[in-house]
Amino acid sequence: MKILIAGAWPYANGSLHIGRLAALLPGDVLARYHRLKGDEVVYVSGSDCYGTPVAFRAQQEGVQPGDISGRYHQAFTECFDRLGFSYDRYGRTDEECHRTFVGDFHRKLYESPYVLEKEEQEAWCPACGRFLPDRFVRGLCPDCGAEARGDQCDACGRVLDAQSLVEPVCSLCGGKAEFRGTKHLFIDLPALRQPLEDYLAAHPGWRRNAQAFTRRYLEEGLRERALTRDLDWGVPVPKEGYEDKRIYIWAENVVGYLSQSRQVCRERGISFEELWGDGARHYYIHGKDNIPFHTIILPALLLGHGGGWHLPDEIVSCEYLTLEGRKFSTSRGWAIWVDDLAARYHPDSIRYALLSGGPERRDADFSWEGFVHSHNADLVGVWGNFVNRNLQFVEKYLGGIVPAGTLEEEVAQAIADTYRQAGELIEKTRFREALTCLLDLARFGNRYFDAQKPWITRNADPAACAHTLYNCVQLIANLAVLLYPFLPFSSQQVLDRLNLSAAGWQPVSIAAGAAIAAGGVLFDRLPPETVTIERQRLGYEG
Numbered sequence: 337m338k339i340l341i342a343g344a345w346p347y348a349n350g351s352l353h354i355g356r357l358a359a360l361l362p363g364d365v366l367a368r369y370h371r372l373k374g375d376e377v378v379y380v381s382g383s384d385c386y387g388t389p390v391a392f393r394a395q396q397e398g399v400q401p402g403d404i405s406g407r408y409h410q411a412f413t414e415c416f417d418r419l420g421f422s423y424d425r426y427g428r429t430d431e432e433c434h435r436t437f438v439g440d441f442h443r444k445l446y447e448s449p450y451v452l453e454k455e456e457q458e459a460w461c462p463a464c465g466r467f468l469p470d471r472f473v474r475g476l477c478p479d480c481g482a483e484a485r486g487d488q489c490d491a492c493g494r495v496l497d498a499q500s501l502v503e504p505v506c507s508l509c510g511g512k513a514e515f516r517g518t519k520h521l522f523i524d525l526p527a528l529r530q531p532l533e534d535y536l537a538a539h540p541g542w543r544r545n546a547q548a549f550t551r552r553y554l555e556e557g558l559r560e561r562a563l564t565r566d567l568d569w570g571v572p573v574p575k576e577g578y579e580d581k582r583i584y585i586w587a588e589n590v591v592g593y594l595s596q597s598r599q600v601c602r603e604r605g606i607s608f609e610e611l612w613g614d615g616a617r618h619y620y621i622h623g624k625d626n627i628p629f630h631t632i633i634l635p636a637l638l639l640g641h642g643g644g645w646h647l648p649d650e651i652v653s654c655e656y657l658t659l660e661g662r663k664f665s666t667s668r669g670w671a672i673w674v675d676d677l678a679a680r681y682h683p684d685s686i687r688y689a690l691l692s693g694g695p696e697r698r699d700a701d702f703s704w705e706g707f708v709h710s711h712n713a714d715l716v717g718v719w720g721n722f723v724n725r726n727l728q729f730v731e732k733y734l735g736g737i738v739p740a741g742t743l744e745e746e747v748a749q750a751i752a753d754t755y756r757q758a759g760e761l762i763e764k765t766r767f768r769e770a771l772t773c774l775l776d777l778a779r780f781g782n783r784y785f786d787a788q789k790p791w792i793t794r795n796a797d798p799a800a801c802a803h804t805l806y807n808c809v810q811l812i813a814n815l816a817v818l819l820y821p822f823l824p825f826s827s828q829q830v831l832d833r834l835n836l837s838a839a840g841w842q843p844v845s846i847a848a849g850a851a852i853a854a855g856g857v858l859f860d861r862l863p864p865e866t867v868t869i870e871r872q873r874l875g876y877e878g
Contacts, residue, residue, distance in 0.1 A: 338611050339370045340646075342593040343381035344622035345429070348408040349389040352415055353671040354686075354702060355657040355664050356623070358694040361687060362652050362767055363621035364421045368821035369762045371422075372841040378611055380596035382427035382434075383409040386570040387585030388471035388487075395508060401569045405430060411675060418678040419686060420824045424600045429589055435571050437595035438588045441641060442563070443574040445523075450640035452522045452560060457515035459486065459498040461506040467566040468498070468506055473513055475501030488625070493549065495628055497562075518566055521575070523587070525558035528636050532558075535635055535647060542631075543697060543765070545624045546651040550631040558632070563587045590634040593620075594645075612646045619650040619765075627653050652765050655695035660703050660876050669875065672702070682859060684823040685711045691822055692771050704870040708862045714775055715826075719819070720858040722781045723830055726808040730852055733794055734805065740848040741806025750780055751814045751843050758818060759841055767822075774818050781811040806848060809834075813846050826858045 343363040346356055360381075367379035384390075385405035394401040409428050416426060427434060445451060459468040470486030477484040478500050482491035485507075486498030498504055504513040525532075536550050563584055564573050570582030594612070601608040610616065620630045630648055638645040658664070664671050677686055689707045692714070694700055730736060754777045761770035788804040816830040820838040831838060833853045834846055 337375045338616040339366075339375045339377045340593070340597055340611055340616060340618040341367045341370070341377065341379040342597075342618065342620045343379070343423070344620075344626050345382050345384040345589050345592060346412060347387070347389040348383040348385045348405040348412070348428070349393040350408065350666060352412060352674040353664055353666065354674060354677065354690065355659075355671075357415075357419070357674050357686075358657045358690040358700075358702075359623035359654045360421075360621060361419075361690055361694070362654070362696075362765065363619070365691065365762065365767055365821045366619055366621075366652075366765075367422055367424075368824065369759070369841065372817070372820065372838060373759075374840065376606065377424070378597045378600045379422065379424045380427070380593060380600060381423060382425075382429065382592055382596055383412055384585070384589050385409065385428050385430040386582070386588070388469040388567070391469070391567070391569045392472060392507065402430065415674045415678060419674070419683045422824075425596045427592070427596045427599070429571070429592055433599050434588075434592055434595040437598060438571050438583065438591050439574045441591050441594070441637075442583060442587070444643070445563075445637065445641045446521065446575055448640050448642055450524045450527055450636075451563065452524055453519065454522060454560075455517045455519050456522075456562065457499055458518045458520075458566065459504060459506075459513045460516040461509065461511055461513055463509050463511040464506060467516070467518060468508075468513060469565055469567055470496070470498045472507045473498040473501060473504050474507050475504040478502055490625065493625060495553075519577075520565070520581070521563040521573070521578070522560040523563055523636060523640055524560055525632070525636055526560065528639055529554065529558050531639055532632060532635060536631070539649070539651075541764075542651045543653055545655060545697075546627050546631055546653045549624065549627040553628055553632055561633075586629060586633055587637065590629055591637065593634075613644075614646065616646055617649050618646055619652055620648045621652045622654075624653045624655055627651065650765060655697065655699045657690075657695045658699065658701045660871070660874070661701055672874070682711075682715075682825070684825045685715060685859070688715055688771070688823060691767050694768070696766075696768050704867045704874075704876075707870075708864070708866050711859065711862050715823075715859045716861050718775055718778045718782065719815070719823075719826070722778045722785070722808075722815070723812055724857050725785065726781075726805065726812060727833065727852055727855065729790060730805055730809065731854060734802070736852050736854065738809050738846050738848050738850045738852060739802030739805050741803040743810055743845070744807055747784070747807045747811060748843075750777060751811065754814075754818060755841060755843060762821070771822055774815065774822070777811065777818070778815055781808060781815070784808065784811075809846050809852075813844050817841075817844055829855065829858060 341363050370377045390401045390405050394404045459473045473486035477489035480492040564581045565584045567582045571588050573581045598608045635647050689710050758770045758773045790801045790804045793801040816827045817838045820827040833855045
């Protein structure tokens with residue numbers, strides 16, 4: 337099967353924190369799993385280099401927007417590489433392949449009956465003498481009363497426009513904003529309401545937050561939404577008379593899933609049309625603040641374009657992650673930055689903490705106490721312990737050679753059941769449960785080792801000892817394959833020692849007589865004082 341996995345595009349205007357990372361990690365698990373299954377996977381994402389967040393940061397620093405986006409794109413790429421993200425293409429919205437594709441897509445879109453031209457009132461700052469993009473306007477949310485930007489309220493999640501804000505002001509100078517008329521292109525979302533409602537009804541298996549947010553937007557009533565804006569940083573509008581305007585960021589960044597996947601298809605010599613046809617399966621990976629852009633905006637653009645594009649199948653939308661019981665605040669420095677974390681901790685420790693305890697279906701909290709506990713209890717005490725005690729035993733007492741034995745029925749059944757159960761859970765995007773299932777197999781292995789007491793049978797009954805270690809090595813080999821989508825670094829370390837590759841989602845075996853390469857422990861235990869040290873770095877006061 338052809339599989340598209342589309343990870344949300346982080347804004348290239350600031351460093352990544354672990355809240356963003358937690359929302360994106362499931363995409364890599366899906367990509368690695370489906371490749372093991374033998375599916376043709378195209379896994380794409382990229383840096384969102386246009387729009388007001390980048391322009392705003394450039395304005396603050398007195399540099400060009402491209403300087404900002406280039407800096408953070410490089411930082412993002414390094415972070416994803418360090419953490420084992422296996423993107424087939426991680427691009428950027430300011431590269432030519434994206435700009436060209438988006439221009440062609442919009443040119444065709446503008447020919448549809450779903451695109452209108454009309455004048456709208458747009459925020460204008462008299463003091464700055466310029467139209468203000470929505471993100472450059474701040475005020476109070478008309479729904480919940482919280483402070484909000486002109487494009488979205490982070491407190492209640494509502495998508496806004498600047499004119500709906502109460503007491504709008506310019507984010508650049510703080511002066512009062514007024515509204516003036518300017519001509520723009522709009523997509524007629526109300527005219528697409530029925531196909532969007534049919535689309536939602538056809539996907540009852542979406543996560544609860546995706547269902548609820550999408551239904552709420554439809555019930556509240558869709559409005560025409562601007563496709564263009566008065567800005568000089570972005571993809572040019574491919575229409576005469578709009579030379580001084582740019583395509584609105586929300587109407588071009590989601591099209592990046594198409595532009596990037598087309599590049600992958602061209603490089604591989606595979607059919608882009610088939611990837612975006614009826615026989616494919618598409619996953620979209622993001623936080624819940626991005627739900628409407630993937631369940632309303634992207635489908636509306638695809639439907640309006642009329643190209644017969646495949647609409648999103650799975651909306652993998654996580655909830656919010658807090659930090660030590662408090663909401664992330666990058667302005668106040670209340671955040672853990674991915675580049676800093678990845679430089680100091682094992683990448684699988686980070687992946688495990690965010691996948692096993694992340695905000696998959698409900699809000700979750702990251703604490704340093706929880707991080708250290710999950711590392712020591714599960715990665716060191718369960719997975720690492722099972723590998724280390726067995727492979728060191730084979731190396732020390734059996735010459736580093738897999739001994740003769742017969743795979744016990746109970747062990748074989750446990751392995752087969754785990755492949756089936758974990759695979760079903762991953763495909764249902766229930767990653768926490770899948771990880772629990774896999775660690776349970778490692779716990780089963782540790783119990784089996786303890787019950788068989790090979791340290792006693794080594795002298796009392798060498799054949800029984802060999803039989804025990806043979807079965808344990810089979811468990812280790814299969815665990816390395818099963819955990820590969822989640823913990824690729826430690827899994828690959830084990831696979832290398834066994835001279836094995838993760839080549840399929842099915843039971844593997846290691847023949848008696850095979851040599852096991854020498855190696856060290858998978859994970860070092862983190863000392864308890866780590867919690868205190870890291871909380872002090874964060875400025876945590878309890």
